[in-house]
Amino acid sequence: MPSCTRWAGGSADVSVVATAGHVDHGKSTLVRALTGQEPDRLEEEHRRGLSIELGYCWTSIGNVGDVAFVDVPGHERFLSTMLSGIGPVPAAMLVVAADDAWMPQAAEHLTALDAFDVRHGVLVVTRCDLADPGPALARARAEVDRTSLAGSPAVVVSGRTGEGLDDLRRALADVLADVRADPSADVRLWVDRVFTVAGAGTVVTGTLPAGTVRRGDDLAHGHDLVRVRGVESLDRSQEAVSGPARVALRLGGRAPSGLRRGSMLVAPQAYADVVELDVRLHGHGHLPERPLLHVGTARVAVRARPIGEHHARLRLDVPLPVRHGERVVLRDPGSRALWGADVLDADPPSLSRRGAARARAAVLEDLRSDVAGELARRGAVRRSHLRRLGVTGPEPADATVVGDWLVSADQAATWRESLVAAVAEEPRGITPAAAARVVGLPDPGLVAALVVAPVRLVAGRLVTESLLPEDLRDALESVRARLTDVPFAAPDVEDLAAAGLDRRALARLGREGHLLVLAEGVALLPGADLAAYDVLSALPQPFTTSQARQALATSRRVVLPLLARLDHDGRTVRLPDDTRRVIARPAGPT
Numbered sequence: 001m002p003s004c005t006r007w008a009g010g011s012a013d014v015s016v017v018a019t020a021g022h023v024d025h026g027k028s029t030l031v032r033a034l035t036g037q038e039p040d041r042l043e044e045e046h047r048r049g050l051s052i053e054l055g056y057c058w059t060s061i062g063n064v065g066d067v068a069f070v071d072v073p074g075h076e077r078f079l080s081t082m083l084s085g086i087g088p089v090p091a092a093m094l095v096v097a098a099d100d101a102w103m104p105q106a107a108e109h110l111t112a113l114d115a116f117d118v119r120h121g122v123l124v125v126t127r128c129d130l131a132d133p134g135p136a137l138a139r140a141r142a143e144v145d146r147t148s149l150a151g152s153p154a155v156v157v158s159g160r161t162g163e164g165l166d167d168l169r170r171a172l173a174d175v176l177a178d179v180r181a182d183p184s185a186d187v188r189l190w191v192d193r194v195f196t197v198a199g200a201g202t203v204v205t206g207t208l209p210a211g212t213v214r215r216g217d218d219l220a221h222g223h224d225l226v227r228v229r230g231v232e233s234l235d236r237s238q239e240a241v242s243g244p245a246r247v248a249l250r251l252g253g254r255a256p257s258g259l260r261r262g263s264m265l266v267a268p269q270a271y272a273d274v275v276e277l278d279v280r281l282h283g284h285g286h287l288p289e290r291p292l293l294h295v296g297t298a299r300v301a302v303r304a305r306p307i308g309e310h311h312a313r314l315r316l317d318v319p320l321p322v323r324h325g326e327r328v329v330l331r332d333p334g335s336r337a338l339w340g341a342d343v344l345d346a347d348p349p350s351l352s353r354r355g356a357a358r359a360r361a362a363v364l365e366d367l368r369s370d371v372a373g374e375l376a377r378r379g380a381v382r383r384s385h386l387r388r389l390g391v392t393g394p395e396p397a398d399a400t401v402v403g404d405w406l407v408s409a410d411q412a413a414t415w416r417e418s419l420v421a422a423v424a425e426e427p428r429g430i431t432p433a434a435a436a437r438v439v440g441l442p443d444p445g446l447v448a449a450l451v452v453a454p455v456r457l458v459a460g461r462l463v464t465e466s467l468l469p470e471d472l473r474d475a476l477e478s479v480r481a482r483l484t485d486v487p488f489a490a491p492d493v494e495d496l497a498a499a500g501l502d503r504r505a506l507a508r509l510g511r512e513g514h515l516l517v518l519a520e521g522v523a524l525l526p527g528a529d530l531a532a533y534d535v536l537s538a539l540p541q542p543f544t545t546s547q548a549r550q551a552l553a554t555s556r557r558v559v560l561p562l563l564a565r566l567d568h569d570g571r572t573v574r575l576p577d578d579t580r581r582v583i584a585r586p587a588g589p590t
C-alpha cells in the first residue's frame with residue numbers, strides 16, 4: 001500500500017474532508033478503504049491499533065475530482081490533535097460503529113464540529129458487517145440533527161467488506177459540490193507539518209481553506225517572508241492551487257524558526273496580528289479564565305473575560321491572523337467543555353474605564369461589522385486595517401477619505417470644531433503637526449482634510465481669518481500672493497498702500513496672526529521667521545548681517561528686524577562683533 005503521507009496532496013481542485021468519531025469505530029479503516037492509502041503512518045499506531053497523529057490520504061471521487069482526507073485520532077487524549085485536524089477543513093465524515101453505543105468521543109467530536117460550525121458532512125455508520133446498523137444510525141441521526149450538521153446525509157457501510165462505499169462516495173460528492181470557497185481570498189495556509197526533503201529543502205504541508213497559492217508567491221510567517229518555490233499536489237507539481245485544498249509547498253533552504261504545526265503562512269500585509277478580540281459565545285457552562293483557543297491548526301492560550309452573558313473579551317498569548325465574522329473554538333482543558341465563538345471585533349476598545357464592560361455588552365449585542373458600522377464606532381480608521389480585519393462593504397457616502405484613512409462625518413465635524421478652537425488660541429497660527437497633537441488626530445496627514453473656513457493653511461501654518469472685512473481680506477490676499485515666491489522680500493510702504501493696507505490695517509493683520517509684522521511697514525507671512533532660521537542654519541557660522549541678507553535674498557530694511565526677532569525668540573544669538581550664530585534647538589512654539 002503506498003504511503004499517503006510523503007506529500008499532503010492537493011491539486012488545482014481538491015476538496016478536503018476530515019473524519020470524526022469515537023476511538024476504534026473505524027475511521028482509519030474507512031479512509032484506507034476509500035483511498036487505498038495508509039492514514040496511520042507511525043509504527044506505534046500500528047502496534048497499539050489506534051491513530052495518534054493526523055493522517056492524510058486522497059482519492060478521486062466521481063465528478064468532484066480529488067478529495068483529500070484528514071483522518072483524526074478518536075482517543076480522548078488526542079482531542080487537541082483532533083481539533084487541529086478539523087479546524088481548517090470545511091467538511092466532515094462522522095464515523096459511528098454499528099456494533100457499539102453512542103460513545104463519549106462521538107459526542108465530543110460532534111460538539112467540536114458544531115463549535116467550528118461545520119455545515120457540510122456525512123454521517124457514516126460503519127462496521128455494518130458486525131451488527132444491525134439501525135439503532136446506531138437512529139441515535140447518531142438524532143444527535144447530528146441538533147448541530148450545525150443537521151440534515152446531513154447518512155450512509156451505512158463496512159470498511160472491511162466494502163459494502164456501501166459507493167453510496168458513501170455519492171454522498172460525499174453531493175456534499176462536497178456545495179462547498180464553496182473564494183479563489184481570490186487572501187491566502188492563509190494552516191500548517192500541519194514541516195519537514196526537509198533531500199534536494200528540495202523545507203517542505204510544509206497544510207490545509208488551504210480558500211484563496212490561491214502560486215509558485216513564486218511570497219508568504220509571510222510572522223515577520224519573515226518565505227518564497228514558494230514549488231506547489232505540490234498528489235506528487236505532481238502545480239503552478240497554483242486554490243482552496244479548499246491540501247497543499248505541500250516547497251520553500252527550499254532551511255525552515256524559518258518557529259514554523260511548525262499550528263503556524264500559518266499568509267499573504268503578506270493581508271491579515272492583522274490580532275492579540276485581543278471580542279467574541280459571541282455559543283455553548284454552555286462557565287468559561288474558565290484560561291481557555292485554549294483553536295482556529296485552523298493553531299492552538300493558543302488566552303485570557304478570557306466575560307462580557308455580559310453571551311460575549312467575552314479574549315487576550316491571546318500569541319497573536320493570530322483572525323478576522324471579523326470568523327468562527328473559532330474555545331476549550332476548557334479541565335472540564336473538556338467546548339464553545340464556538342464568533343469573532344465580532346479583532347481590534348476592540350479598552351475596557352479599563354468603570355462600567356466599560358457593561359456598555360460593551362450592549363454594543364456587542366447588535367454589533368454590525370461592516371465598513372459603515374466600524375466607522376461609526378471608531379470615528380476614523382485606516383481602510384487597510386479594516387481590510388486586514390476582514391471588514392468589507394460599501395463606504396458611507398458622507399465619510400471623508402484621506403489617503404488610507406476613512407473619517408466618519410461626525411468625527412470630521414468634531415475634529416473640525418476642535419481645530420478651529422485650537423487655531424483661534426494661537427494668534428500667530430500653529431503648524432499642522434502641532435494642531436494634530438492638540439486636536440488628538442491619529443495622523444497629522446488628516447489635518448489638511450479638516451481645514452475649513454475660518455481656518456486656512458498659509459505658508460505652512462494654520463491661521464484663523466474669521467472676522468476680516470472683505471477689503472482687508474483682498475488686501476491680505478494680494479500681499480500673500482506676492483510673498484509666496486519671495487518670502488523675505490517684504491513689500492515696501494508704497495506697495496502696501498497700493499494694496500490698501502495702512503498702518504492700522506497692517507497692525508491688525510499682525511495682531512490676528514495673518515501676517516508677521518516685524519517692524520512698522522515690514523510684514524512677512526506667518527512662519528517666515530522659522531523659514532529664515534532654516535536658511536540661516538545652513539550658512540557657515542557665525543554669519544554677518546550682510547551674509548544673512550544675501551542668503552535670504554532681501555534688503556537691510558527687512559533683515560535687521562528679522563534678525564532682531566530671531567535674537568529675541570532665542571533662535572539666533574548676536575555676538576560682540578555684530579555677527580550671529582543660530583542656536584541649535586529653536587525655542588518657543590513650533
Ligand SMILES: Nc1nc2c(ncn2[C@@H]2O[C@H](COP(=O)(O)OP(=O)(O)OP(=O)(O)O)[C@@H](O)[C@H]2O)c(=O)[nH]1
Pocket residue numbers: 021022023024025026027028029030049050051052072073074075126127128129130157158159160161
Ligand atoms: N469487521 C469490521 N471491522 C472493522 C471495520 N472498520 C474498522 N474495523 C476494525 O475496528 C478496529 C478499529 O478500526 P480503526 O479504523 O483503526 O478505528 P479508528 O476509528 O481509526 O480508531 P482511532 O483512530 O484510534 O480513533 C480495527 O481493528 C479495524 O479492523 C468494519 O467495517 N468491519
Ligand SMILES: [Mg+2]
Pocket residue numbers: 027028029050051071072073074
Ligand atoms: Mg484511526
